[in-house]
Amino acid sequence: MKNEQWERRIAYLGPEASFTYLATKGLFPHERLIPYTTIPECIEAVSKDAVDFAVVPVENALEGSVPLTVDYLYHEANLFVVGEVLSKIQQHLMVNKAQRNNWQNVEGIYSHPHALAQCHKYLFYRFSGVTLHQYSSTAAAAKLVADNPDRCIAAIGNTSSAEKYGLEIVEHNIHDFHFNHTRFFVLSKQNIRLPIENSQGNSKTTFMLTLPTDESGTLHQVLSVFAWRKLNLSKIESRPLKTGLGHYFFIIDIVADENESMMKGALEELASLGCTVKSLGTYYTYLTPE
Amino acid sequence: MKNEQWERRIAYLGPEASFTYLATKGLFPHERLIPYTTIPECIEAVSKDAVDFAVVPVENALEGSVPLTVDYLYHEANLFVVGEVLSKIQQHLMVNKAQRNNWQNVEGIYSHPHALAQCHKYLFYRFSGVTLHQYSSTAAAAKLVADNPDRCIAAIGNTSSAEKYGLEIVEHNIHDFHFNHTRFFVLSKQNIRLPIENSQGNSKTTFMLTLPTDESGTLHQVLSVFAWRKLNLSKIESRPLKTGLGHYFFIIDIVADENESMMKGALEELASLGCTVKSLGTYYTYLTPE
Incomplete structure (x- = not known):
């Protein structure tokens, strides 16, 4: 039985099954993970002591820095980086199981702008003319597809999104570049260092x-x-x-x-x-x- | 009467009334302006000789470089910058005239992700909890609001969008920072220089x-x-x-x-x-x- 008094609370950029969730779960397997809708809300949660740490994306190997994170840390917040997480990003095309035989005729594809950009060439050559819809997260896009079995639409996201929302992955690894990592900052009000087992490289x-x-x-x-x-x-x-x-x-x-x-x-x-x-x-x- | 043979064709990031359109119209008041849906399509139009020049955004004073433009010029295209345009960016909140007395109760705000980011603080303090929808352009968002007089939704965009789609501006200059310019590249296959009257600064x-x-x-x-x-x-x-x-x-x-x-x-x-x-x-x- 857990002792709730000692359980640490970790804010992360939600919803559950987002890439940030996977990164956070890896580093904090036994803590209480609390999803927030936006990066500023995650950062404010630490600043206001609603949580102990926040995990937010800071840089992607293809897209570069996440402007909102970097700018908010510079202009608005007064926090420290106490650890970083590196995660490999793999994007897949997924549809509602009701549409599994009809996916080549999708009329709309939903995902986070970064995920759409990461699959830009694939989408340009394979689904030229299909409308791309920017969504707040890959997981939110997967939820939309799950909620609309009658619509022939697809989402782009990770395996965890497909599992959580019961979608069928119809094309694996549709990202344009194979070496794709995202880097996450673990933020705290204290200038401490998270001890990390098997830490990669030097401090x-x-x-x-x-x-x-x-x-x-x-x-x-x-x-x-x-x-x-x-x-x-x-x-x-x-x-x-x-x-x-x-x-x-x-x-x-x-x-x-x-x-x-x-x-x-x-x-x-x-x-x-x-x-x-x-x-x-x-x-x-x-x-x-x- | 224009001589069509001699009329130059200019690709720009559309639709009409976008910020890129305003920048392009300023520099090329008498040429034939052709909207394209995406930045890569603008750039490809020059590469394939469908147009003489293309005008695309490359940098915003708040958001930084436009990654798609910079990356496409580096990885995919072989073009030259023959001129640049600097435009002041002012963002306004606009609604359908049918909703002009009801705008404080908007249930959704639509705009380009950059415009939403530029008004981040305003939206955070004034419309906290209202869903923000990312759209392909500020003009496309204005068109959506114009097409839906029965829905209490708003768009964020420039005065030209409001005029073109007959919307009512209910709050002027809602951008967080007053000094906000966007910089546009004029691209060509030839390494020439556009002669620019009253050019600002040195080459x-x-x-x-x-x-x-x-x-x-x-x-x-x-x-x-x-x-x-x-x-x-x-x-x-x-x-x-x-x-x-x-x-x-x-x-x-x-x-x-x-x-x-x-x-x-x-x-x-x-x-x-x-x-x-x-x-x-x-x-x-x-x-x-x-």
């Missing part, structure tokens, strides 16, 4: 950086701080500051612990250069099994 | 760059090539290469002409460093009047 530090001016050469100067120390950037992406075209902040991942002396020196020098640096902390990686 | 060169290795310090080395020459990067953004998390290409804008000797030297050195460089050409800027 990693993420921070967000704004340049002092937009003179030529400032990004070069900033990168010099890391280059001579041989601190390896595993990621650098830019996002608009929302103050005008050409104004950016940068999300940088360094394969190092923020408490190492080289990292401390680098972060101090960045401040001296006039950069605004917001560290999201150092964390380990959980790789979901396939 | 600009855009290219796409892939780093030779992912060793630490390579991006720093690449930026050194520009820094010591005082070549100013007005933009640097990264996009995933679609070969795995952490692999990127970079879209770089330099405020300089690719035929200047400093630029030629820089591009030659990048090749020597083992970078793959794809230049999209040098071009001028058209700023649409408000």
Whole structure:
């Protein structure tokens, strides 16, 4: 019997059977998982102590950063990354079992915009002319197909969506690129580190950086701080500051612990250069099994 | 009377009254404008000589790069940027005139995902709990509202959409950030430059760059090539290469002409460093009047 007092609550981007649910369930198999409808709601749930952690998608190997997550963490929230989850993404075409012999005539295909984009070539060549409908999640699209057995429509999503909503997968692995992972952040109000068994690779530090001016050469100067120390950037992406075209902040991942002396020196020098640096902390990686 | 033989055909991301239409009409007031449904279709129309130019959105000050445009230009197309258009984006809430006194009770709000994101705070505080529906364009959303006078729903879009579909604007300027521009590329098969009267600023060169290795310090080395020459990067953004998390290409804008000797030297050195460089050409800027 579980002791509810000690059970941790984890917010995730729902609904159940979403890719985020699968990632969250992998890392937190025994905790209480609570679905939220939007990424800001997940993040606010942690900020307001309604949950202990939140799991949200931050980056996909094909689509790039999830703008809402990155922008909300920069502009609105004050949280730390305490772990990350890497999950392989496989997309399948699924229909209501009542339509299993008629699926080649689908008149509409429903899924999350990212999933539709991930299957762009397949859809272009195989279902050119069929209307594509953007839905809030792959699981919500699967539910719509389950709820409408009389309509000849399809959803794109994962095996878990097909199982949960009793749909038939009629084409497997319709995503255009085979190497497709999504990366999730585990967020907390405390700057701690989740201990992760069999963690992949070394610890990693993420921070967000704004340049002092937009003179030529400032990004070069900033990168010099890391280059001579041989601190390896595993990621650098830019996002608009929302103050005008050409104004950016940068999300940088360094394969190092923020408490190492080289990292401390680098972060101090960045401040001296006039950069605004917001560290999201150092964390380990959980790789979901396939 | 127009001479049809000499009339140039311009593809744009439709439908009519979209933001891209307004941008295209500003730059090409007397040409034949042809709407296409998707960004890849616009780009393919130029590649296959169905049109002379295509106008597609490439970057928004709030949302960042339009991934489909950037990725398609990198992975699929072989075109040049011959001009760019900058347009101020203003979003309004509009309803069917039959619902003009009932708009505060809307049960659904329809728009393009970018427009919904641009009004995120307004919608969060003003219409929390109302379902947001992602649509292929702001104009398509306006058309839906026009076609359904009996439903209490709203669209978010520009004044031109409201006029074209006879909708009533019930709240003006509901976008969260006031400084919001979208940038459009004018694409052609020829590496020419559109002459633009009253062009804003100097000519600009855009290219796409892939780093030779992912060793630490390579991006720093690449930026050194520009820094010591005082070549100013007005933009640097990264996009995933679609070969795995952490692999990127970079879209770089330099405020300089690719035929200047400093630029030629820089591009030659990048090749020597083992970078793959794809230049999209040098071009001028058209700023649409408000």
